Amino acid sequence: MIIAIDGPAASGKGTLGKRLAHHYGYRHLDTGVIYRAVAKALLDGGYDLTDEARAVAAAKELDPEKFSHPELKSQRIGDAASVVSAIASVREALVNFQRQFAADPPGAVLDGRDIGTVICPNAEVKIFVVADPQVRAHRRTLEARARGEEADEALVLADILKRDERDRNRAAAPLKAAADAHILDNSHLDIEGGVRAAIAIIEAVRAGR
Secondary structure, three states: OEEEEEOOOOOOHHHHHHHHHHHHOOEEEEHHHHHHHHHHHHHHHOOOOOOHHHHHHHHHOOOHHHOOOHHHHOHHHHHHHHHHOOOHHHHHHHHHHHHHHHHOOOOEEEEOOOHHHHHOOOOOEEEEEEOOHHHHHHHHHHHHHHOOOOOOHHHHHHHHHHHHHHHHHOOOOOOOOOOOOEEEEOOOOOHHHHHHHHHHHHHHHHOOO
């Protein structure tokens, strides 16, 4: 089974995917990390984020062993990843990597912003996670401060709104819910509540309801 988790509510979404993968004994891929890794490679090399040739080259040379690098979670890399992910040729270069991960047994949970619409349109379960932008900004600010980073909640909110707008209007794989996606609003749910809600959706789909 392939479980696709999409939506703008990135804060907590990766944790949700990881928890679901553990619950079902599946593998987990936070696809946002892939784009963050490409962005980091460009920044580390001193290249412009809009340098398409360099970005595609970085996408083709990804090392999964580096996906756990702590800097990939920083606001700086996240903002850069949003720019890189809007490049159609970069997204194309990463499609096969993601689809192969999804296809390998015993099953997979992938989360991102185009899993149910582009990467795995035939996923058995599609969940589109949303949350109030101010709630997301507060959560992200707390996460950044927990990592020892300085974070201004107003600026974080502005960045979130700007990224959402850019992702919804990009030509390549715009952010939107698949027609058959189940909407999960976690504005007022903690991670445990979000996991329970997602499992309920998955079990209902499996039961044919």
